[in-house]
Amino acid sequence: MKQISTFGASPYNIGDLQLFRDADTAVAARLLGNSPVVGVGQGQPVANGGRARLYIVLRGALSVAGDTRSGLADGTISKVLPGESVGEQSVLDEEANLAAITALEDSEVLVIEAETVWKLIEASNGIARNLLRLLSFRIRAANAQLRRRQKLGEFYRQMSMIDGLTGLYNRAWLNDLLPEMVATAHGTGRPLSLIMIDLDHFKKFNDTHGHLAGDQALRAAAQVLSGALRPSDCAVRYGGEEMMVLLPDTSDKVAVVVAERLCERIRQAVVFRDTRAPMPHITASLGVASLAPGQDDHGLIATADAALYRAKDGGRDRVAAQESLF
C-alpha cells in the first residue's frame, strides 16, 4: 500500500462518493485536498496503522472481514465498491478499525484521518446526514444478520436435540429438560409422571424382518407416541428400542390410563405393508412412575425402569406401575 497522490491532485470526482452525495462538495473538496490516495495491490491488506480512519474506494474493490482481534470474526465478508466507504464507525467511536480490510483487486483508496472526518461533519450538515444514514444502514444490516444467526443457532440447537430416526426428542434433550421439569413439579407441587416404553423381543424382530424393518417399527412406535399425547407431553427416544413419555401435571393414575392406551395403539400399529408375508406387528412393555416427594430425575427414571422390568417379567405387551400404585 503506497501513496500515489493526494485527493486534490487525483482525477476522481467528489460527487461520485456516497458520503458526499447531495452535500456541500466544495467544502468537502477543500478539506480533502491533502488526503492521501493510496494504491493497494490485489490481496494486499489496507494497513490502518492502529488508527481510526475512513477509507473510500475510488477504484477496484475491498473486502472487509469481521473483527479479527476481538474474537468476533465469524467469516462474514462484505465487499466495498467504488464510491463506498468503510471505517465510519471506528472513526466515530475513536477505536482503531478492527476489521481486516484487503484489496480484492488492484485498487485506489482515499484515506481520511479521523480529525478530517470530524471537520467534514462540522462543516456540512449534508455530510453528517449521509454519515448517519450510512451508519443506520449498517446497524440494520448487522441486526438482520444477528437475527438470521440466532434463528440458525436455534435451528441447529433444536436439531441436536432431535433423534434422527424417529423425530422424537433425544437423550441430550432429556438430560437438559427432565431436571427442569422435576424442579418445576417440586416447586409447584404439581404431579409429574413418566412412562418408560420398550419394544418387545426387538432383537427377534430385527433378525426376522431385517434391520430396516426394525427401523420402520421404531418409527411406527414413535408415531403412535407423538400422535397420542397432549401438546404439553413429550416423547423421547431414550436409546435403542427404548422410548419415554413425560407427562407434566399428570397423576399416577391418569398416567397408567395413558400407558394402557399407548400399549394398545402400539399393538395395533401397522409397521409396513407386505402382501407376500404376514404383516409384522410390534408390542411394547411399559413402566409407569410418578415423581415422589424429594425424588430427583434419576430416581424417577429408575422407578419407571423397575416398573418396566416387571411388565417384561409379567409376560410383556402390558403396563406395570411403580409398586405403591397397586
Ligand SMILES: Nc1nc2c(ncn2[C@@H]2O[C@H](COP(=O)(O)OP(=O)(O)OP(=O)(O)O)[C@@H](O)[C@H]2O)c(=O)[nH]1
Ligand atoms: N432396527 C433397529 N434396531 C435397533 C435399534 N436400536 C436398537 N436396536 C435393536 O434392539 C434390540 C434390543 O434387544 P434386547 O435389548 O436384547 O431386547 P429385546 O430383544 O427387545 O427383548 P426384550 O426387551 O426383553 O423384550 C437389539 O437387537 C438392537 O440391535 C435401531 O435404531 N434400529
